[in-house]
Every structure is written in C-alpha cells, then in structure tokens.
Amino acid sequence: MLDPKTYIPESNEPELTRINEQMDIANADLLLFPLILNEHWILICINYLVKKVHFFDPAIRASNSESVLPANSIKFATNNVVINFQRTCKVAEIFDRDLQNYELQVPRCPKHSNSPFQKFDSGIFAMLLMYNWNGSVIKIFDHTEATKFRKLIAYKLMNSDLNEAAIKNNQTEDQP
Numbered sequence: 001m002l003d004p005k006t007y008i009p010e011s012n013e014p015e016l017t018r019i020n021e022q023m024d025i026a027n028a029d030l031l032l033f034p035l036i037l038n039e040h041w042i043l044i045c046i047n048y049l050v051k052k053v054h055f056f057d058p059a060i061r062a063s064n065s066e067s068v069l070p071a072n073s074i075k076f077a078t079n080n081v082v083i084n085f086q087r088t089c090k091v092a093e094i095f096d097r098d099l100q101n102y103e104l105q106v107p108r109c110p111k112h113s114n115s116p117f118q119k120f121d122s123g124i125f126a127m128l129l130m131y132n133w134n135g136s137v138i139k140i141f142d143h144t145e146a147t148k149f150r151k152l153i154a155y156k157l158m159n160s161d162l163n164e165a166a167i168k169n170n171q172t173e174d175q176p
Helices: 013-022 071-091 122-132 143-158 161-170
Strands: 030-037 040-047 052-056 103-105
Touching (some): 013 071, 030 122, 040 122, 071 103
Antiparallel strands (some): 030 040, 040 052
C-alpha cells in the first residue's frame, strides 16, 4: 500500500516472478491481497472476471456504510495496491494491463463482532472472505465458522510436517 511515488517495483519483482512460476498471474480470475489498514485486516481483490477492484472490510460498521474506514482511505489503499501491483507486473514482464480503469466496488460482506472476545477477528474473517468469495458471490459465514476455521488453522500448524523436521534437526546425539 506504499505511495506509488516512493514504491520501487524492482523490490518485489523477484517474489512476484516466483509466485507467477507457481500460478499464472496473467490468467488468474481473482487476485487477493489481504492487508492491514488502520490496525485491522481488509481484503482487496482485483477481479479480472468483471474488471473491478473489490474492497472488503470485515469490521463492524459504525454507520450505514459498508466499511468503518473513510472513503478516502479505501480509495487510497486500493489505488496504491493496484498501481504498485500493475507496475511490478510490468517490470517482471508478467503483463502490462491497465488495472487503474477497473471500477472500485465495496460489496457487502460478513462482519465480525465488536464484543471483547471477537473484535480482533478481522484476520480470520479476511481469510474466510478469501475462501468464500468466488468473484461475484460471498458464501455467508459468521463467528461459528470463524471459530471452526481458527481451530482448523491451529490443528494444521501443530500437525505440520515442518514441525517434525524441525524437531529432528534440533535433536542432539544423546537424545533417543
């Protein structure tokens, strides 16, 4: 989300090239960017299917708007992401599309609660938005699904093969 005036596309070009080797960015339908803005997670989606940039904010809104963030923050964040991504793709020779002409849209999305136990769920909700967004419709979810998803992530992290490799590599010869 850096200001495009100070952003250096070459700084992210190797990582974008690596990602492009694993998934063909130019032919992807949706490009998802989970980001932290004003101390909570948001999701920006560049949607090639409908030529739009979608901004999702899972925080409970204080007014009738779809985001707790002011419109100028939403526009600032999405513009910077789109411009910087487009410039980095050009440097990496992935594509040279004009994504800046895509319409900005702030669709309705599931919101996390402001209760003391759930007000920090924006990261979990952003991940669930990525999982449940198909480019035109969001499958509705709530805190029940967020709790299950949190448990699933914890289970996968605890049972990762990488944990066993780390344990084996840290054992000394004296240990069985």
